[in-house]
Amino acid sequence: MAEGNTYPKLHNAMWPGIVGKGSGDGEPIIPLDTLLELTAKAEVDGQKFDGVDLFIVAPHFDIDSSPDDVKKMADHIAGYGLKVGSFVAPIWGGAGGGSAMGSEEERKTFLSQVRKACAIGKQMREIGIRPTGGIRIDSSTSVEEWDKDPVAGSKLIAETFREAGKIAQDHNEFLVAEGEICWGGMHSWRAMVELLEMVGMPGVVGYQADMAHSMLYTLGYNAEADRILPKDFDWSDTAALDAAYKKVADALRPWTLDFHVAQNDGTVFGSGDHEKTGRHCLVGDPNGRLDITKHAGYWLRDEKGELTKTIRHICWDGCMFPNAVMERQETWNAILGAMIKVRDAHGWRE
Template sequence: MSNCAPKLHNAMWPGVVGKGDDAGQEPAIRLGRMLDLTCAAEAGGQKFDGVDLFLYSPHIDPSSGDYELRLLAESIQRRGLEIGSLVAPVWPGTMGDSAMGDAEARAKFLSAVESACRVARLFDDCGARKSGVIRIDSAEFGVNKWKSDPLSGTKLIAETFREAARIAADAGQRLAAEGEICWAGMHSWRDMLDLLEEVDMPQTLGFQADLAHTYLYLLGYNAPEHAMLGADYCEEEFYLAYQLMVDRLRPWTIDLHIAQNDGEVFGAGSHDRTGKHCLPSDPNGKLDIVRCASYWLEGAASRGVQHICWDGCMFPNSVLDSPDTWNSVLEVMIKVRDLHGWN
């Protein structure tokens, strides 16, 4: 019998991240269109169970009133979808600012977390949201400032995260720090682990693993001293290193993004050498998605994981707007659940 858990979610933020009105950018894809594409996807008679949302305009303004947010939640429920994890708008230029900035910047960061918690509680209370976390990062683009004083930088981020975790706990929420190589103090597996241990609030603040981004952890991009693989690794070396990395981070992992990566590193906007997502079937993809997901899903139910989410940030609009994209994504998600899920 096929597994019925974890639930399968699609991320809505690929319609916004890397999109905009600046020269060279494609326009954002509205939330309604992303929801319609998600609802239309089908593989083997199965559908997506829900969506993870980005609390950022033009999709969702986290400062919206309760009435508007309830209407949004109801519209998602009418499509037969649940709401899962939420991305808090913690970065400079949004509601927030750097978690390792001055007092004013850190206050903005915490205010953004507080706003995200308000939205999460409202979705919870109206029955539209039954699982998930609130995703954060250090909101410090690039690693150069952090590298000038790593110890102080990590301690300052941890102090901000601890206060954010207290806000989340008071709202009945959990925070997950995203592991991606462009965020200062979170840009390598070792630095990410150091930060989680420095915060030391595992019941409230954990780790969000993304298959694409954690692959780059192994290669040591932005932190060569923590590389676990050379450029010409073989399959045996890869899985040995992968096991070692996941064993360290898995106890903290409370949110999982299924994704593919082709090994490319690039810059986009303010991001400094971040990873590139690609389609599950991309011939240049470096990951056996189903096998790699199994390492993170070991014991996931006991850590409170109830759904997994596909992440395909910065895909071209032509790819995002194709039904074939979402059918293929759903197909690999089902394979992950069938082989490594639970009932």
């Protein structure tokens, strides 16, 4: 049998153990070690996850970790046979940061969190455990707040992102903004493109395409003017879904530097203190609207169908699943199986 593709590498996200957990009506936070163990044990036909993407926040991995702490964490993850990829920087107010369109002080704390995450990223690259990946940021402001003055709001977010981009450049890092409908100025595909163009740092400040969140763009949640599919859309019309999804991907693919494989049922969901955003579903969910393997190709291949090879690793994102689901080994074996199918269809060997 011919050997399979070796790129993009397959990663599992650690932040679903934190996002929507541990506060309000959320379930308890799932410890990092639990997720690392489940990831390391996952196996399908002899293939395993290559690495993990991290949320640089306590209790998983404190943003204020010392260089010694970072080295210990790198060694700890390496002990599971895993590499490290992309980070989520805790730029939100509740996590020690502030709004990208907030006061001068809020924007300073936002940039401070980016600087800390970049320093950790650089150290992990030098250690050798982090061969790929960017650092995730958001506008950290609500759609309602942004909507009070969209022009001024996006301009301020772009200024903050540009300053953050300069910090990333100083550390030989790049930043990625994920298109979630809950973040002002990033809540529609058109607003996201306009924001990235306003920042004007291609290759340094780009887009993190999550398959599920990006699909919500076609439905116009929080941005009726940018809706592509009709309100009464018939989900059995797969050709219309494909065309709408391709329109979003074509607009954002040139900016895409990081990619999340995910499934979505076309609805929104929030948990704990997390705002409502696209509902992530398991790979076998009968209500899942995406053809995971096919639609992943919209991001990993260009408009001519050729591999872009821009994305060196892909990551599964499944935020706000119940703990009972996340703590079953079968869940991660199924997810790994879906990831392997994506790599088989849209990967390459090196």
